[in-house]
Amino acid sequence: MRNGSMATYVIMALPLLLLVGFLVYPVLGVLIMGLVVGPGSSFQEVMSSQVTHATLWFTFLQAAASTILAVILGLPGAFLLARLEFKGKQAVRAAVILPFILPPIVVVVGFLRMFGSYGFVDSVAMALTGATESVVNFAAGVPGIVLAHAFYNIPLVILLVSAALERLDPDIEDTAELLGASSIQKLRRIVLPHVMPSLLSAAILTFLFCFMSFPIVLALGQGRYMTLEVLIYYAFSSFDFGMTSSIAVIQILILMTLAIAYAAAMRSDKRDAGQTSFMKTISPAELSGPQLLGGILYALLIGVIVVGPMIAVIDSAVFDPVTGQYTLKGFLHLLEVEGGLLPLANSLFYATLATLFSVAMGIPLAYSLRSRSGLLSNSTSVMILLPLGISSITIAYGLLRLIAVPTGWAANPWPLIIIAQTLIGVPFTARAIENSLRSIDPSLLEQADSLGASRLHKLFFVELPLLAPGILVGAAFAFAMAIGEMSATLFLKREQNVTLAVAIYENLGVRKFVEAGAASLLLLVVCFIAFLVIQRASESAFKGAI
Amino acid sequence: MVRIVLSGLAREFADGTHIGPIDLTLEDGELLALLGPSGSGKTTTLRMVAGFITPNHGTLTFDDANILDVPPRDRGIGLVLQSVALFPHMSVYQNIAFGLEVSGWSREKTINRVEALSDLLGIRNLLFRRTREISGGEAQRVALARALAKEPQLLLLDEPLSSLDPQLRETLQFEIRKIQRELGVTTLYVTHSQSEAFAISDRVAVLDNGVVSQVGTPEDLYNHPKNMFVARFIGGGNILAGEVVKSTGSEILVRVNGWNFQMSGTSQRGSHVVFSVKPEDIKIGSGKRPDAPTVQVVSIIPLGGMHKVTLQFGDFKVTSIIQDEDLVRTLKENESSGIWFAFEPGSASLLRTD
Numbered sequence A: 001m002r003n004g005s006m007a008t009y010v011i012m013a014l015p016l017l018l019l020v021g022f023l024v025y026p027v028l029g030v031l032i033m034g035l036v037v038g039p040g041s042s043f044q045e046v047m048s049s050q051v052t053h054a055t056l057w058f059t060f061l062q063a064a065a066s067t068i069l070a071v072i073l074g075l076p077g078a079f080l081l082a083r084l085e086f087k088g089k090q091a092v093r094a095a096v097i098l099p100f101i102l103p104p105i106v107v108v109v110g111f112l113r114m115f116g117s118y119g120f121v122d123s124v125a126m127a128l129t130g131a132t133e134s135v136v137n138f139a140a141g142v143p144g145i146v147l148a149h150a151f152y153n154i155p156l157v158i159l160l161v162s163a164a165l166e167r168l169d170p171d172i173e174d175t176a177e178l179l180g181a182s183s184i185q186k187l188r189r190i191v192l193p194h195v196m197p198s199l200l201s202a203a204i205l206t207f208l209f210c211f212m213s214f215p216i217v218l219a220l221g222q223g224r225y226m227t228l229e230v231l232i233y234y235a236f237s238s239f240d241f242g243m244t245s246s247i248a249v250i251q252i253l254i255l256m257t258l259a260i261a262y263a264a265a266m267r268s269d270k271r272d273a274g275q276t277s278f279m280k281t282i283s284p285a286e287l288s289g290p291q292l293l294g295g296i297l298y299a300l301l302i303g304v305i306v307v308g309p310m311i312a313v314i315d316s317a318v319f320d321p322v323t324g325q326y327t328l329k330g331f332l333h334l335l336e337v338e339g340g341l342l343p344l345a346n347s348l349f350y351a352t353l354a355t356l357f358s359v360a361m362g363i364p365l366a367y368s369l370r371s372r373s374g375l376l377s378n379s380t381s382v383m384i385l386l387p388l389g390i391s392s393i394t395i396a397y398g399l400l401r402l403i404a405v406p407t408g409w410a411a412n413p414w415p416l417i418i419i420a421q422t423l424i425g426v427p428f429t430a431r432a433i434e435n436s437l438r439s440i441d442p443s444l445l446e447q448a449d450s451l452g453a454s455r456l457h458k459l460f461f462v463e464l465p466l467l468a469p470g471i472l473v474g475a476a477f478a479f480a481m482a483i484g485e486m487s488a489t490l491f492l493k494r495e496q497n498v499t500l501a502v503a504i505y506e507n508l509g510v511r512k513f514v515e516a517g518a519a520s521l522l523l524l525v526v527c528f529i530a531f532l533v534i535q536r537a538s539e540s541a542f543k544g545a546i
Numbered sequence B: 001m002v003r004i005v006l007s008g009l010a011r012e013f014a015d016g017t018h019i020g021p022i023d024l025t026l027e028d029g030e031l032l033a034l035l036g037p038s039g040s041g042k043t044t045t046l047r048m049v050a051g052f053i054t055p056n057h058g059t060l061t062f063d064d065a066n067i068l069d070v071p072p073r074d075r076g077i078g079l080v081l082q083s084v085a086l087f088p089h090m091s092v093y094q095n096i097a098f099g100l101e102v103s104g105w106s107r108e109k110t111i112n113r114v115e116a117l118s119d120l121l122g123i124r125n126l127l128f129r130r131t132r133e134i135s136g137g138e139a140q141r142v143a144l145a146r147a148l149a150k151e152p153q154l155l156l157l158d159e160p161l162s163s164l165d166p167q168l169r170e171t172l173q174f175e176i177r178k179i180q181r182e183l184g185v186t187t188l189y190v191t192h193s194q195s196e197a198f199a200i201s202d203r204v205a206v207l208d209n210g211v212v213s214q215v216g217t218p219e220d221l222y223n224h225p226k227n228m229f230v231a232r233f234i235g236g237g238n239i240l241a242g243e244v245v246k247s248t249g250s251e252i253l254v255r256v257n258g259w260n261f262q263m264s265g266t267s268q269r270g271s272h273v274v275f276s277v278k279p280e281d282i283k284i285g286s287g288k289r290p291d292a293p294t295v296q297v298v299s300i301i302p303l304g305g306m307h308k309v310t311l312q313f314g315d316f317k318v319t320s321i322i323q324d325e326d327l328v329r330t331l332k333e334n335e336s337s338g339i340w341f342a343f344e345p346g347s348a349s350l351l352r353t354d
Helices: A006-036 A043-048 A050-083 A089-095 A104-115 A120-129 A141-167 A170-178 A183-211 A215-220 A228-237 A241-269 A289-316 A329-335 A337-370 A374-389 A392-407 A414-439 A442-450 A455-484 A487-492 A500-509 A513-545 B042-050 B092-102 B107-121 B136-148 B166-183 B194-200 B218-223 B228-235 B325-333
Strands: B004-012 B018-026 B031-035 B057-062 B077-081 B154-158 B186-191 B203-208 B211-216 B238-248 B251-256 B259-264 B272-277 B283-286 B294-302 B307-313 B316-322 B339-342 B348-351
Touching: A006 A241, A006 A337, A006 A374, A006 A392, A006 A414, A043 A050, A043 A241, A050 A089, A050 A141, A050 A183, A050 A228, A050 A241, A050 A289, A104 A120, A104 A141, A104 A215, A104 A289, A104 A455, A104 A500, A104 A513, A120 A289, A141 A183, A141 A215, A141 A289, A170 A183, A170 B077, A183 A241, A183 B092, A215 A228, A215 A500, A228 A241, A228 A392, A228 A487, A241 A374, A241 A392, A289 A513, A329 A337, A329 A513, A337 A374, A337 A414, A337 A455, A337 A500, A337 A513, A374 A414, A392 A414, A392 A487, A414 A455, A414 A487, A455 A500, A455 A513, A487 A500, A500 A513, B004 B042, B018 B042, B018 B057, B018 B186, B018 B211, B031 B042, B031 B194, B042 B077, B042 B154, B042 B186, B077 B136, B092 B107, B092 B136, B107 B136, B107 B166, B136 B166, B166 B194, B186 B194, B194 B218, B203 B218, B203 B228, B211 B218, B211 B228, B218 B228, B228 B238, B228 B272, B228 B348, B238 B259, B238 B316, B251 B272, B259 B348, B283 B316, B283 B325, B294 B325, B307 B325, B307 B339
Parallel strands: B031 B186, B031 B203, B077 B154, B154 B186
Antiparallel strands: B004 B018, B004 B057, B203 B211, B238 B251, B238 B272, B251 B259, B272 B348, B283 B339, B294 B307, B294 B339, B307 B316
16 A cells, blocks of 8 residues: 555554464463463473374375375376466366365365275275275275365366466477477476476475375374374363373474475476467377376376265265165264254354455554555564464363353354464465455556545555455355364354354264265365355456456 | 578467468578567478478478478577576586487587687576576576587577567677678577668568568668568568659659659559658758648657657648757747658658559
């Protein structure tokens, strides 16, 4: 904002103060409190404990394995999406963001039906081997965890790397070719160095997400496998606050390092944009036989890992694996007050409010990011990066001990659930709106100025309408994140605060699979609608830009 | 170095656009400019020669040897583009050395070659800079050095100077010309700027709508355009049309808007002809002349030392370049009437009317 009056600074600083009050203070406070007064294990005890070592080791290993798998399976997709011209490419490109906004617990349900015992893959394997008992179960233990993480992160790799490939100026490739470079030399010396920063960003982000993964590890790890995040949850459940804080501190230090590395990788990626209109693409007809076969096999593999679980969710809503029959029991359960209506009402209520707050905070934060005041824009970008480095469970832990207890909300902590979901959604709204803000042609605002528009006129009739697509995208993201949020909600909730996502987890625990499936399908549909909103809004933003 | 012949080279695209057939010969060591408006097929032609676009018809020979089946990187071509396309993650040195390294030159030979080229182009001091730390003009020099590193037999330049400012463009035109002469490398130079084509080339091929409209030296094209397109595009010339009323050996009399004009050329009596006259060959004066049409002044635009006067002659607009300040003053005083124009018979060019 140009006229740096007091009022605008106050408006822009308010969300920052709220973030300090509800994120920085409780988290920092609870960590110190846990370390200093406990009660429970001391930091030294936690650091020397076998459980800590094993968990830390496993957290690293599964994150590394997931990252490697996502990169290996994502890279071919990135090249295909960038270079191959095929029917329905636009739809595929759009659909790539769908997995991001699916709730992890819904993905777990889909995975159990797709890869679990007697699931789709298992049925095929049983038919092939003629066995009557379950042959394979990829939805449990390490394979399940790593595959589910790949489900989330293959699309991430595809998205970031294909975008970088499309930015590669085709003139550069032609020039390299004319200078005598073979295909391999071109790939090694021109293309790979070009996509390396994006690949690095994608890999770091994948590692980071897998490192603090909670619902997937909790549900598929079956208690035998734990990440630090799960260990924090168990430590808190057994009232060992010393251990909770100690593990959280270790986790935060690692996550912060990764988040900073990610931010650095993103910065180095923002160079040398080529003309994308002139992208070098080929049609499937130009592929050789083996190349075509490879492409088809790849598409099948991705179909099984990424599309399969989403379709399996639909089946799991009506198929009861306990009785082995199709049934509407799951949907009837959704119509009961305790089983479905209350969690649904809770989910909608929390998610709607969290979305409104995220947008309300996201708009001023987006302006702060663009602010010419270095202090403001820097502190905002740090604040927006914080949720990448502080896990949901840690946030919930801080809110519960330092906000709920003094305010007396502990008996019915619904405001905390909304606060936690808002904190998780804010980075998305702020970034989406900032993205829109960046694409507004400054000369439009100068036009408005020169036509005599007042500051408010300009804001309401020029800027906000131009920002609308960004706000809508941010809101849809925030809503999908909030309604699918399970970690913080599970941590904070009391009996009456159960949301659909938590209900799914609890139903899975008592082997009410079809009930969990029906609720998962409902969440899937809600998130799909959010996805369509994002698609439409960003398409209109895209068209508006031309 | 090499003599290039394009004959009947043509390419259709999926969207229905069509380039060619193109017939063109680049003599050994010649710099030929491919000139035309955007969309006329200049870049497509260049990319067919480079091998990035495969033609549907026609032949392309380098020294009488068919080259169409040879992949781009084995054609011995150096390429410089408007976008420069320097490898962003490499230094200037690495850019110039790239072609040498991928074809397995020894380190010592590579260094010597890069140093020699950077001396030739005056970029020795830039060798260890990053590509984003050099200016537009320097980047073009680096791109040229990179293209020349492997001693190509053919140099292709696609609008290499279009994104530079006019002064720098002139300097680099001169340098490219000088280096091209020194090395004697056959060169195809694509540009949409007539002045650039004229300044730099031995011959110019004017492209219109995917085919070569006329090829010739700059003087040739300027003084004797063969058709309306070339006359308009090259000379900004006046194009008039009329009926031949008298034909005597090497001269004809053409009636335009009820006025007769004498000009050299042959055509049958009664036929319709189109001809062009360069603005500097149009003479104008105030008052009335019985043998010249009276016209009205549409505009007078100062061009620094000269004035461009546009006249309305029936349906035709006629422009004239004049230097006489007194005449300009007179024209401004009685703009509406009493102006005549005329030209010498020898200064009109009859145009093909296909």
